[in-house]
Amino acid sequence: MSTDVNVxxxxxxxxxxxxxxxxxxxxxxxFRTRNGIAHAVNGVSFDLRAGETRAILxxxxxxxxxxxxxxxxxxxxxxGFITGGEILYRGxxxxxxxxxxxxxxxxxxxxxxxxDALSALNPVFTVGFQLAELFxxxxxxxxxxxKARAIELLDLVKIPAASQRxxxxxxxxxxxxxxxxxxxxxxxxxxxVLIADEPTTALDVTVQAQIMALLAELQRERNMGLVLITHxxxxxxxxxxxxxxxxxxxxxxxxxxxxxxxSPAHPYTKGLLESIPRLDLKGHELSAIKGLPPMLTxxxxxxxxxxxxxxxxxxxxxxPAPPLYQVSPSRTAACHFWKEVKGDE
Amino acid sequence: xxxxxxETRDLVKHFPLTRGIVFKKQYGAVQAVDGVNLQLxxxETLGIVxxxxxxxxxxxxxxxxxxxxTSGDLFxxxxxxxxxxxxxxxxxxxxxxxxxxxxxxxxxxxMTVGDIIGEPFEVHPDVVPKGKxRAKVQELLDLVGLNPDHxxxxxxxxxxxxxxxxxxxxxxxLNPEIILCDEPVSALDVSIxxxxxxxxxxxxxxLGLSYIFIAHDLSVVRHIAxxxxxxxxxxxxxxxxxxxxxxxxxxxxxxxxxxxVPVPDPKLRGQRDQIVLTGDVPxxxxxxxxxxxxxxxxxxxxxxxEQEPLxxxxxxxxHPSACHFAEVRDVVHATE
Ligand SMILES: Nc1ncnc2c1ncn2[C@@H]1O[C@H](COP(=O)(O)OP(=O)(O)OP(=O)(O)O)[C@@H](O)[C@H]1O
Ligand SMILES: Nc1ncnc2c1ncn2[C@@H]1O[C@H](COP(=O)(O)OP(=O)(O)OP(=O)(O)O)[C@@H](O)[C@H]1O
Ligand code: SF4
Ligand SMILES: [Mg+2]
Ligand SMILES: [Mg+2]
Numbered sequence: 001m002s003t004d005v006n007v008x009x010x011x012x013x014x015x016x017x018x019x020x021x022x023x024x025x026x027x028x029x030x031f032r033t034r035n036g037i038a039h040a041v042n043g044v045s046f047d048l049r050a051g052e053t054r055a056i057l058x059x060x061x062x063x064x065x066x067x068x069x070x071x072x073x074x075x076x077x078x079x080g081f082i083t084g085g086e087i088l089y090r091g092x093x094x095x096x097x098x099x100x101x102x103x104x105x106x107x108x109x110x111x112x113x114x115x116d117a118l119s120a121l122n123p124v125f126t127v128g129f130q131l132a133e134l135f136x137x138x139x140x141x142x143x144x145x146x147k148a149r150a151i152e153l154l155d156l157v158k159i160p161a162a163s164q165r166x167x168x169x170x171x172x173x174x175x176x177x178x179x180x181x182x183x184x185x186x187x188x189x190x191x192x193v194l195i196a197d198e199p200t201t202a203l204d205v206t207v208q209a210q211i212m213a214l215l216a217e218l219q220r221e222r223n224m225g226l227v228l229i230t231h232x233x234x235x236x237x238x239x240x241x242x243x244x245x246x247x248x249x250x251x252x253x254x255x256x257x258x259x260x261x262x263s264p265a266h267p268y269t270k271g272l273l274e275s276i277p278r279l280d281l282k283g284h285e286l287s288a289i290k291g292l293p294p295m296l297t298x299x300x301x302x303x304x305x306x307x308x309x310x311x312x313x314x315x316x317x318x319x320p321a322p323p324l325y326q327v328s329p330s331r332t333a334a335c336h337f338w339k340e341v342k343g344d345e
Numbered sequence: 346x347x348x349x350x351x352e353t354r355d356l357v358k359h360f361p362l363t364r365g366i367v368f369k370k371q372y373g374a375v376q377a378v379d380g381v382n383l384q385l386x387x388x389e390t391l392g393i394v395x396x397x398x399x400x401x402x403x404x405x406x407x408x409x410x411x412x413x414x415t416s417g418d419l420f421x422x423x424x425x426x427x428x429x430x431x432x433x434x435x436x437x438x439x440x441x442x443x444x445x446x447x448x449x450x451x452x453x454x455x456m457t458v459g460d461i462i463g464e465p466f467e468v469h470p471d472v473v474p475k476g477k478x479r480a481k482v483q484e485l486l487d488l489v490g491l492n493p494d495h496x497x498x499x500x501x502x503x504x505x506x507x508x509x510x511x512x513x514x515x516x517x518x519l520n521p522e523i524i525l526c527d528e529p530v531s532a533l534d535v536s537i538x539x540x541x542x543x544x545x546x547x548x549x550x551x552l553g554l555s556y557i558f559i560a561h562d563l564s565v566v567r568h569i570a571x572x573x574x575x576x577x578x579x580x581x582x583x584x585x586x587x588x589x590x591x592x593x594x595x596x597x598x599x600x601x602x603x604x605x606v607p608v609p610d611p612k613l614r615g616q617r618d619q620i621v622l623t624g625d626v627p628x629x630x631x632x633x634x635x636x637x638x639x640x641x642x643x644x645x646x647x648x649x650x651e652q653e654p655l656x657x658x659x660x661x662x663x664h665p666s667a668c669h670f671a672e673v674r675d676v677v678h679a680t681e
Contacts (some may be wrong), residue, residue, distance in 0.1 A: 059534040060505075160624075174625045175397075204396040204561065206622050209605035213621060231535060234564075234607030238614055257611045275539035276609050277568030282587075285546070286568070288539035292504050 012092060012104055019091035021192045021225045022048040022071070022110065027085035029066050029249075031296075032078060038296040040066045040080070042249040046242075048193060051223040055236040055257075057272075058246035059293050064229045067246075068195050071227075072112050073102045089193075108138060111186040115198035117178035121170040127154070127181050128166030134188045153184040157214060176207035180214070187218060194219070195227045200235070212239060233276055237261060245269045248294055248304035254324070255331035265333035265342040267309045303335070311337045349423070350555050351385040351408065351441070351523055356417035358403050362630060375630045377403040379579035380417070382656070385523065390549070390556040392570030392587070394563055394602070396626060399576040401559045405527045408557070409443045410434075421523075439469055442516035444509075446528035451512060452500040458511055459496035462486070465518045472519050485514040490544060506537035510544065517548070525557045530565060542569060563606050567591055575599045578629055578637040581656055585664030595662035595671040598638045604676040618676050636668070644670050 029041035041063045048054050056064050069075045071087050073094065087094045089105055097105075114120045122130055131150035135141040141149065147166070154162035157180040170178055179199060186194055196215065200208035216239060219226050230236060236243060236257065243260050245253040245268065253266040264270040271289035291308040294300055300307055306316040315336055316322070324332035327342065335341055359374035378400040385391050393401050406412035408419065410426075419426045421437040429437070442465075445451040452461055462482045466473055473481045483493035489510040491503075500508055509529060516524055526545065530538040546569065548554060560566050566573060573590040575583045575598065583596040594600045601620040608617060624641045627633055633640050639649040646669070654667045662671040 059536060176625065205563070205605040206396065206601055209607075209619065210621055212607075232607065233535065233609040237609045237611040238607040240611075261609070261611050272535055273609070275536050277539075277542070277564045279567070282568060285543050286539035288543055289536035290540075292506070292537070293534075 012089075012101065012109075014092045015089075016091035019088070020047055021050055021090060022227070023086070023088040024067070024071065025086040025088065027067065027070060027087065028083045029063070029070050029075065029080060030083055031080050033297075036297040039299060040249050040296055041070065042299075043085070044244075044246070044249070044251050045085075046244050046251065046254065048225040048227060050192065050225055051219070052241050053219070053226040053228055053239055054242045054244065055240035056227060056229045056244050056246060057231060057233070057236055059231065061293060061296070062246045063249040063296075064246060065197055068112060068197050068227070068229060071195060072106060072110065073099075074106075074112075107134065107186075107191065108189045109191050110193040110195065111189070111191040112195040112197065113179075113182045113186045113199050115201050117175070117182040118170060120182055121178065121185075123170055126167050126169055127173070128168075131166075131181075131185060131188060134185065138189055149188075153188055154181070156187075156218070157181070157184045158210075159184075176203055176210065179203060179207075179211055183211070183215065183218070187222075190222065191224065193225045193227065195229070197229045198231075199228075201230070201232070208235075215239075233272065245272075248299050249296060250304065250321070250334065251324070252305065252334045253332070255327070255333075259328075259331055263342050265327045265331070265338040266305075266335045267311050267337075267341050268305050269333075270341055271308075311335070311341060313337070348386050349384045350387050350421070351557075352420040352423075353381055353383050353408070354418045354420070356381045356404070356407060356419065357415045358400075358407055358412060359415045373630050376579045376632060377629060378407065379632075381576075381579075381581055383574055383581065383584070385555050385557060387522075387555055388549070388553055389571045390558050390569055392566035392573040393557060393559045393576060394561065394566050394573060395576035396561070396602075398626065398629065400579040400629070401576060402527055404576075405443065405525050405557065405559060408525055409441050410438045411443070435469075439472075439519045440521050441523040441525060442519065442521040444512050444516045444524060444526045444529050446531055449505065449508065449532070452508055454500055457497050457499060458486070458491075458503075461500070461511060462515045462518055465515065469519055481518070482514075485517055488517065488548070489514045490540075504537075505533050506540055509533065509541050513541075513544065513548070517552075522553070523555045523557070525559075527559045528561070529558070531560065531562065538565070545569065563591075563603065575602065578627065578632050580637060580667065582638065582667040583665065584656065589664045592675070593663070593673045594676065595659075595664075595666040595673050596638075596668045597642050597644050597670075599666075600674050600676050601641075618674075620676070638668075644668075646670075 025045050027041055027044045031038040031040055044067055058064055070082055128150045131153055132146035135146040135149050151162050151166050154166055159165050159180055200211050240257045243257055244251045247268050253269045264273055274287040289308055294304055302318045303316045303322050306312040322334045322336045324334045325338055327333050327338055357380055358378040359376050361371045362373040363369040363371050395401055407414050426434055426437055459482050462485055463478050466478055483496055486493045491510050530541050558569055567587055570587050572586050574581045577598050583599045594603055601622050604620040622641045627640055634650055635652055636649040636654050639645040648669055654669045656665045656667040658665055659671045
């Protein structure tokens with residue numbers, strides 16, 4: 001049996017190697033709860049190229065994790081239902097695949113890391129066993145080869161003394177090391193796309209810096225696409241190529257990283273950037289966005305941001321919601337007054 | 346009267362590690378806080394930063410009397426809290442109030458907001474006479490930017506940022522002079538964080554409060570603090586004005602910490618002088634000899650293992666730094 005990790009045992013029909021590794025088109029997800037229908041994702045679209053980092057930025061509850069769960073096929077159903085859209089892996093719509101085919105994509109081609117590593121790792125098995133299982137199941141490796149690969153991987157994510165630590169249980173690792181183990185598991189089968197949902201939020205800044213550096217290095221080596229879900233504007237500025245800003249289940253602005261920071265075209269993005277403490281604001285009031293994000297069971301008509309927006313006019317309070325206007329050939333913003341916001345007018 | 350409203354001298358908190366159920370045998374101790382000296386001046390904000398587990402919350406809990414120090418002294422308005430009588434200690438405590446991190450669990454879900462904010466009056470009935478308490482609570486709600494008519498609502502009817510305002514109103518109930526904020530905005534979204542930070546600054550200006558502000562977000566601390574103390578494994582390793590700490594850090598740990606903070610400006614990408622530390626934080630039950638940072642420090646020499654560096658001003662540092670080789674290094678290239 002081959003031990004080459006790049007040999008994918010499970011062929012997937014219809015894959016077009018020239019198509020993008022990931023395209024999300026007009027995704028809709030709702031949660032049917034006792035208190036009504038929560039519209040968690042309302043038409044999210046984005047593309048991800050090989051080797052590219054796309055950040056998904058937004059406040060708590062805006063639908064970032066649900067989007068990721070829908071892509072991975074791990075949505076909590078019920079109450080969660082995908083009610084529309086497409087999720088394309090190299091041209092194949094994952095939403096149309098039976099679960100048996102879907103499983104071939106998970107971990108193999110699109111893998112995910114979570115905020116909370118401890119809950120993603122199984123506490124009763126050693127770290128080495130959990131890694132080795134991946135190779136045994138998906139690559140048909142022998143026990144011995146699989147363990148050797150597990151050690152290599154732990155080494156790759158810079159766990160010191162990997163050949164000894166491979167026999168440890170997750171609780172014997174520090175938070176930062178557990179996050180490395182989870183990265184190792186996600187990268188084990190050499191996926192083309194990695195979705196990282198707040199991978200460093202629970203970690204200290206010095207550990208966060210280590211983990212982000214490690215992710216960047218591995219991404220470069222493998223030309224992997226990375227979807228980075230975060231609310232940290234500093235991390236985004238540091239690593240992202242493209243940014244999708246979400247609000248109440250929609251992408252409300254999409255642009256390259258430099259454009260977003262230099263001239264945000266949506267009032268929400270602008271408000272977020274202005275609420276970060278900056279050196280020149282010392283001794284001054286921060287410009288906070290007033291009010292709160294809406295309940296997803298009761299999203300206001302028109303632009304969902306209108307009750308908090310300082311640019312809002314009558315048109316903003318009326319359906320339909322503002323479409324994603326083309327701000328430039330490479331960027332869009334869902335605000336009727338994007339020119340004013342951006343300072344073009 | 347002195348300008349110092351709060352002072353600690355060699356404050357220590359060790360949590361014993363015990364084995365056995367009936368005959369507990371101590372086999373060690375977690376040195377959560379190990380000899381902290383600091384002063385808080387009237388009207389200032391002292392920021393405390395440091396990584397998870399370095400002892401920030403334990404220190405805060407000792408300052409408000411929720412934890413008894415293993416040794417050391419705490420002075421409130423010049424009075425040694427372990428030497429004064431019960432009544433005076435009670436009054437001293439009243440003067441220091443705590444705002445906690447988690448707006449979701451720190452409020453009792455079965456109490457109304459009015460009862461939560463008014464609860465301190467049960468312990469200190471002399472502050473506001475019974476008949477005036479409801480009015481006082483409404484005044485507090487108004488002060489923190491909440492609707493006074495919501496006095497009978499329950500915590501779950503409020504958002505995270507609003508709950509943090511409730512926590513702040515409660516802390517203000519007894520007219521304290523000192524407020525200790527332990528990660529007051531960490532659980533909040535950026536846009537809501539700014540609202541709470543603005544509120545804290547407004548209250549400080551209006552009421553002349555002194556703050557100790559604990560946070561792991563270094564840019565938030567820079568915004569709000571006048572002086573900053575950096576902790577590592579139970580000790581303060583550098584302390585100075587906000588400018589001194591951020592622009593002229595001299596302890597390798599402070600430098601590493603500052604250099605690790607991502608700057609929200611893509612134009613500065615790759616230009617940061619980033620110091621990536623290797624290794625994990627050692628266990629506080631078994632800290633390294635000498636300098637506690639030496640196991641992760643790129644400057645460490647033999648002396649660092651042999652001799653504990655004191656928190657003092659040295660030749661190449663104009664403010665106290667606990668490093669034998671303290672020397673300024675500019676790690677944060679500001680955007681101005
Ligand atoms: N299992 C579930 N049942 C019901 N509602 C859910 C469920 N999972 C998510 N939701 C709802 O969907 C919305 C979007 O949640 P999601 O977890 O995607 O937010 P998020 O953007 O990841 O936020 P955070 O930054 O807090 O992680 C939320 O309002 C949430 O209440
Ligand atoms: N009641 C306790 N019993 C035993 N150990 C404790 C207790 N409380 C805290 N500790 C330990 O003391 C050390 C300091 O904890 P503390 O909560 O003060 O850290 P912190 O700096 O506030 O961290 P964080 O940033 O995570 O809040 C930690 O190692 C912790 O595990
Ligand atoms: S005293 Fe030594 S070990 Fe400690 S920080 Fe300074 S150089 Fe590093
Ligand atoms: Mg999430
Ligand atoms: Mg704490």
